[in-house]
Amino acid sequence: MSEQNGEQAQVPKGHEIIHGYLKTLDSSPGVYRMLDDQSRVLYVGKARNLKARVSSYARPTGHSRRIARMISETASMMFLTTRTETEALLLEQNLIKQLKPKFNVLLRDDKSFPNILVTDHAFPMIKKHRGAKKEKGAYYGPFASAGAVNRVLNQLQKAFLLRNCTDSMFEARTRPCLQYQIKRCTAPCVGKISEEDYARSVKDAQRYLSDKSTEVQERLKTQMAEASEAMEFERAAALRDRIRALTQVQTAQGINPQTTAEADVIALYLENGQACVQVFFIRANQNWGNQDFYPRVDADNSPAEVMEAFLGQFYGNKEPPRQLILSDAIENADLMEAALGGKAERKVELLVPQRGEKTELVAFAVRNARESLARRMAESATQTKLLRGLAEAFGLDGPPQRIEVYDNSHIQGTNAVGGMIVMGPEGFLKNAYRKFNIKGDDLVPGDDFGMMKEVLNRRFSRLLKEDPDRDKGLWPDLLLIDGGAGQVSAVAEIMAEHGVQDIPMVGVAKGVDRDHGKEEFHRTGERAFALQRNDPVLYFIQRMRDEAHRFAIGTHRAKRAKAMSTTPLDEVPGVGASRKRALLAHFGSAKAVSRANLADLRAVDGISEALAERIYDHFHALG
Numbered sequence: 001m002s003e004q005n006g007e008q009a010q011v012p013k014g015h016e017i018i019h020g021y022l023k024t025l026d027s028s029p030g031v032y033r034m035l036d037d038q039s040r041v042l043y044v045g046k047a048r049n050l051k052a053r054v055s056s057y058a059r060p061t062g063h064s065r066r067i068a069r070m071i072s073e074t075a076s077m078m079f080l081t082t083r084t085e086t087e088a089l090l091l092e093q094n095l096i097k098q099l100k101p102k103f104n105v106l107l108r109d110d111k112s113f114p115n116i117l118v119t120d121h122a123f124p125m126i127k128k129h130r131g132a133k134k135e136k137g138a139y140y141g142p143f144a145s146a147g148a149v150n151r152v153l154n155q156l157q158k159a160f161l162l163r164n165c166t167d168s169m170f171e172a173r174t175r176p177c178l179q180y181q182i183k184r185c186t187a188p189c190v191g192k193i194s195e196e197d198y199a200r201s202v203k204d205a206q207r208y209l210s211d212k213s214t215e216v217q218e219r220l221k222t223q224m225a226e227a228s229e230a231m232e233f234e235r236a237a238a239l240r241d242r243i244r245a246l247t248q249v250q251t252a253q254g255i256n257p258q259t260t261a262e263a264d265v266i267a268l269y270l271e272n273g274q275a276c277v278q279v280f281f282i283r284a285n286q287n288w289g290n291q292d293f294y295p296r297v298d299a300d301n302s303p304a305e306v307m308e309a310f311l312g313q314f315y316g317n318k319e320p321p322r323q324l325i326l327s328d329a330i331e332n333a334d335l336m337e338a339a340l341g342g343k344a345e346r347k348v349e350l351l352v353p354q355r356g357e358k359t360e361l362v363a364f365a366v367r368n369a370r371e372s373l374a375r376r377m378a379e380s381a382t383q384t385k386l387l388r389g390l391a392e393a394f395g396l397d398g399p400p401q402r403i404e405v406y407d408n409s410h411i412q413g414t415n416a417v418g419g420m421i422v423m424g425p426e427g428f429l430k431n432a433y434r435k436f437n438i439k440g441d442d443l444v445p446g447d448d449f450g451m452m453k454e455v456l457n458r459r460f461s462r463l464l465k466e467d468p469d470r471d472k473g474l475w476p477d478l479l480l481i482d483g484g485a486g487q488v489s490a491v492a493e494i495m496a497e498h499g500v501q502d503i504p505m506v507g508v509a510k511g512v513d514r515d516h517g518k519e520e521f522h523r524t525g526e527r528a529f530a531l532q533r534n535d536p537v538l539y540f541i542q543r544m545r546d547e548a549h550r551f552a553i554g555t556h557r558a559k560r561a562k563a564m565s566t567t568p569l570d571e572v573p574g575v576g577a578s579r580k581r582a583l584l585a586h587f588g589s590a591k592a593v594s595r596a597n598l599a600d601l602r603a604v605d606g607i608s609e610a611l612a613e614r615i616y617d618h619f620h621a622l623g
Contacts, residue, residue: 013036013037013072013073013074013075014071014072014074015057015058015059015060015071017074017075017076017077018054018057018058018071018074018077019058021054021077021079022051022054022055022058025050025051025054025079026050026051027049027050027051027052028049028050028081028082029046029047029048029049029050029081029082029083029084029085029087029088030046030047030050030079030080030081030082030088031044031045031046031047031079031080031082031088031091031092031095032044032045032046032047032050032053032054032077032078032079032080033077033078033079033095033099033101034057034070034071034074034077034101034103035074035075035076035077035078036073036074036075037075039076040471041099041101042070042073042074042101042102042103043070043101043102043103043104044092044095044096044099044101044104045092046085046088046089046091046092047088048085048088050079050081054077057071057074064300065299065300066103066298066299066300066301067300069103070103085335086335086338086339086342089312089332089335089336089339090312090339090343092312093309093312093313093316094316096309096312096313097313097316100472100473103298104309105295105296105297105298105301105305105306105309105310106295106296106309106313107293107295107309107310107313107314108293108294108295108296111431112130112131112317112318113130113141113142113143113144113145113281113291113318114128114129114130114141114142114143114145114146114148114149115128115129115130115133115139115140115141115142115143115149116128116129116139116140116141116143116149116152116153116156116209117129117135117137117138117139117140118137118138118140118162118202118205118206119135119136119137119167120135120136120137121167122195123163123170123188123189123195123198124137124162124202125162125163125164125165125166125167125170126153126156126157126160126162126163126164126202126205127153127164128146128149128150128153130146138206140206140209140210140283140284141281141283141288142281142283142288142318143281143288143289144279144280144281144288144289144290144291145289145291148288148289152288156205156208156209157179157184157185158183158184158241158242159205159208159242159243160201160202160204160205160208160242161183161184161185161186161201162185162186162198162201162202162205163179163185163186163188163189164179164184164185165177165179165189167577168577168580170188170189171189171577171578171580171581172577172580172581172584173189173190173581174190174581174584174585175190176189176190176192177189180192183238183241186198186201204219209284210284220239220242220243221243223239224236224239224240224243227239257282257285257287257357257361258285258357259356259357259358260282260285260323260325260357260358260361261282261283261284261285262282262283262284262321262322262323263282263321263322263323263324263325264279264280264281264282264320264321264323264324264325265278265279265280265282265325265358265361265362265365266278266279266307266310266311266324266325266326266327266365267326267327267362267365267366267368267369268303268306268307268310268327268328268366268369269366269369269370269373270297270301270303270306271370271373271377272299272377273297273298273299274294274297274373274376274377275294275295275297275301275306275373276292276293276294276369276370276372276373276376277292277293277294277295277306277307277310277369278290278291278292278293278365278366278368278369278372279291279292279293279314279365280361280364280365282321282361283321290365290368292368292369292372293310293314294373294376294426295309295310303327303328304328304329304330304331305331306328307326307327307328307329307330308330308331308332308336311324311330311336311340312336312339315340315343319343319344320340320343320344320348321348322346322347322348322349323348323349323350323351324340324348324349324350324351325351325352325353325358325361325362326350326351326352326362327352327362327365327366327369328352329352330350333350336350337349337350376426379427380425380426383425383426383427384399384425386536386537386540387399387400387425389535389536389537389540390403390478390537390540390541393531393535393537394478394504394506394521394523396477396478396504399425400476400477400478401424401425401473401477402422402423402424402429402473402475402476402477402478403422403423403424403476403477403478403479403480403544404420404421404422404459404476404478404479404480405420405421405422405423405479405480405481405482405544405545405547405548406418406419406420406452406455406456406479406480406481406482406548407419407482407545407548407549407551407552408438408448408451408452408455408482408552409549409552409553409555409556410438410451410556414560415556415559415560416437416438416451416556417435417436417437417438417552417555417556417559418435418436418438418451418452418454418455418552419433419434419435419436419548419551419552419555420433420434420435420436420455420459420548421433421544421547421548421551422476423544428547433551434459435551435552435555436454436455436458436459437559438451438454438455439454448483448486448487449486449487449489449490450490452481452483452487452490452491453490453491453493453494456491456494456495457494457497457498460494460495460498460500461498463475463500464498475503476503477503477504478503478504478505478506479491479503479504479505479506480505480506480507480508480541480544480545480548481505481506481507481508482507482508482545482548482549483507483508483509484507484509484520484522484528485507485509485522485528487507488505488506488507488522488523488524489524491505491507492505492524504523505523505524506521506522506523507521507522507523508521508541508545509521509522509528518530518533519531519538519541519542519545567580567584567590568590568593568594568619569583569584569590569593571618572614572615572618573614574611574614575611575615578606579606579607579611582604582605582606582607583604583607583615586603586604586605587600587604593615593619594619595619596616597616598612598613598616601615601616
């Protein structure tokens with residue numbers, strides 16, 4: 001690649017300045033950026049022939065309203081030439097996701113999707129996995145949501161009785177856990193099932209997840225019949241429950257196409273300058289859920305343009321399936337196939353079906369997209385009204401576009417965490433939520449004011465570093481703090497230190513009897529006030545405060561659960577899972593290990609004299 005920086009100073013905007021770049025361009029493929037007079041990126045585009053594409057913008061007439069507005073704001077351009085048009089397509093989508101130009105179609109919610117992972121282990125674990133596929137094992141997915149994965153995992157555990165505990169917990173167990181008692185696991189941790197029999201159950205689960213569900217169920221039916229004939233009624237009943245569990249998975253999935261083994265069905269619906277894209281995940285001839293997306297579009301964006309932008313950005317960090325079944329054709333289908341195929345290292349096919357089962361799948365997805373967009377537009381109108389009401393209640397200059405709500409959670413100061421949730425015109429922005437592990441060693445346990453100061457100090461320090469000019473949409477228009485005058489005073493102190501006193505901040509206190517509807521609102525230097533109990537704005541604030549509390553306490557519980565699953569033995573060098581298991585089996589608890597003398601430690605199977613001395617020294621040095 002080679003780069004040419006075409007920034008110009010003090011020059012006119014529009015097609016005239018664009019025309020000036022034509023003499024320096026050739027017919028190479030590449031990516032171009034259009035910038036305004038403050039060097040902010042307005043638009044990122046790709047071209048098979050850079051000179052030809054830029055010359056189209058140099059014409060004074062013949063543009064859509066959106067393109068004409070974009071040209072009129074352009075003060076400079078930048079260019080990157082590439083070797084191939086496919087390379088230009090990939091670079092374009094990466095730059096769009098990174099720079100978020102205001103005139104591009106932009107996919108705003110681009111999270112990863114969960115998979116089911118069967119781990120690489122003598123007794124494999126089956127679990128939910130989100131993110132990069134770094135852990136060894138077999139992956140199945142993606143699923144549309146964590147809820148969809150949890151439902152399938154729940155039924156698969158009933159059907160195949162595979163463990164879901166971590167490897168360290170598996171190694172440390174000395175007796176079966178509750179999962180064994182409720183018939184969700186065969187307790188391989190304590191030898192209740194052989195490695196060969198457990199492997200057969202794992203293989204059956206993997207067959208089921210790989211489109212062999214009919215084969216698995218038929219074999220289970222045969223085994224159930226054989227058990228009944230042999231009068232092994234308890235075993236027959238267990239097999240019946242396994243068959244029922246698998247049937248429930250299929251029932252919950254709804255649509256299970258017969259001729260489509262692996263595909264994403266992607267349907268677009270456009271209305272009044274807004275768009276909804278529905279994605280259905282078809283794997284192993286089963287529907288593994290759907291998800292809707294609302295890309296930022298303009299009224300004159302064509303369906304082909306929106307679909308192509310969505311595909312490029314959506315699969316930027318995801319592995320595409322073998323087929324993408326689309327509701328609308330795109331202009332550069334061959335280019336997109338080459339780009340996605342290169343990423344997946346296999347063929348990826350784009351289809352716009354005209355008849356048959358695939359057409360029915362697309363029609364179903366389009367209907368879902370239309371209904372989802374209608375619901376969102378209705379909710380958006382309500383949300384706009386609430387934000388206007390919030391601005392009026394708190395005396396803001398206008399409806400806030402980004403509200404950040406903060407809450408802390410702890411038990412007597414232990415496992416303390418802070419939570420930040422974000423609300424905007426389109427509802428809760430969950431991909432913007434943040435958690436803060438409270439680090440302050442000098443804090444008095446339970447010091448809520450000190451905790452809130454630490455959270456806001458870290459938040460504003462990061463904002464000043466990442467977005468000092470406040471032009472990336474990361475800064476809040478309003479802060480809501482869970483607490484009264486004390487918390488407001490603490491936060492105001494931090495805001496003053498960072499020089500950000502221009503951001504409105506309100507404390508939400510429970511009020512008399514800590515009752516919903518009696519909330520009091522605190523602002524720096526003003527008297528506390530309340531809203532009418534039946535005011536919709538009050539309910540709106542309560543909903544945001546409750547979401548912040550849910551997020552903070554959920555984060556706290558996860559941190560506490562992780563702390564509870566660890567033992568002091570984890571800190572002893574040289575004591576791994578098997579030795580920890582041997583020590584716990586011998587002494588009964590980590591506390592008993594810490595009190596043991598050298599002779600008793602040496603007596604444990606697998607503990608050498610040197611390791612025994614290390615364990616003894618570790619605990620007695622601490623004392």
